[in-house]
Amino acid sequence: ARADHARALLLLGRALLADGAPREGREHLRDAVALARRCGCMALARQARDELVAAGGRMREVTPSPRDMLTGTERTVAALVASGASNRQAAESLFVTVRTVELHLTSVYRKLGIGRRSDLADALREDPPPAGSRAGRGGPEANR
Numbered sequence: 001a002r003a004d005h006a007r008a009l010l011l012l013g014r015a016l017l018a019d020g021a022p023r024e025g026r027e028h029l030r031d032a033v034a035l036a037r038r039c040g041c042m043a044l045a046r047q048a049r050d051e052l053v054a055a056g057g058r059m060r061e062v063t064p065s066p067r068d069m070l071t072g073t074e075r076t077v078a079a080l081v082a083s084g085a086s087n088r089q090a091a092e093s094l095f096v097t098v099r100t101v102e103l104h105l106t107s108v109y110r111k112l113g114i115g116r117r118s119d120l121a122d123a124l125r126e127d128p129p130p131a132g133s134r135a136g137r138g139g140p141e142a143n144r
Contacts, residue, residue, distance in 0.1 A: 003044065006036040010048045017055050026057040033059060040068050066112045067124065074111070077104040082121040 013028035029052040036045035049059050070078065073094075080090040087105070091098045109115060112123040 002035060002039040003041045006032050006039065006041060006044055006048070009035060010044065010051070013048070014051060017051075022055060026052055026055050029055065029057065030059065037068060042068065069111045070108060074104050074108045077101055078108045078120060078124055081105060081117065082124050 009028050009032035013025045013032060016022075016025035016028060019025075029048050032048035033045050033052065036042070036048060052059055067075075076094065077090055080093060081087070081101075085093065087098050087101045091101045094101070105117075108120070112120075114120065114123050
């Protein structure tokens, strides 16, 4: 459903550009890029970005982040756990077994390149820390 919504935003942006409304068209193309990225539709995100740039808009190159590789269920489990839920609480909330939650978390940790539950909230953040900030550097162990 989200991929269809992103595709509709792309088509609307394209139509607005053709109709002589460049600012509104670019806005919808920008929204299409963001939504397509969130649902993992990287080809659609690149297409919308290319059309946005061709219409005079500016946006960074679309590259998949590890978050984009998570399935919907993995994102849901990760969000619950990152917000403080135990594996058992997440399992009860999702009507699955604790083992299923553990399997999803193992996959999430691998895809995000983290090894600890305490790193999960930072890894799920949409925006990376600003350049020069201490957040996300991983301390001295990161250089080993």
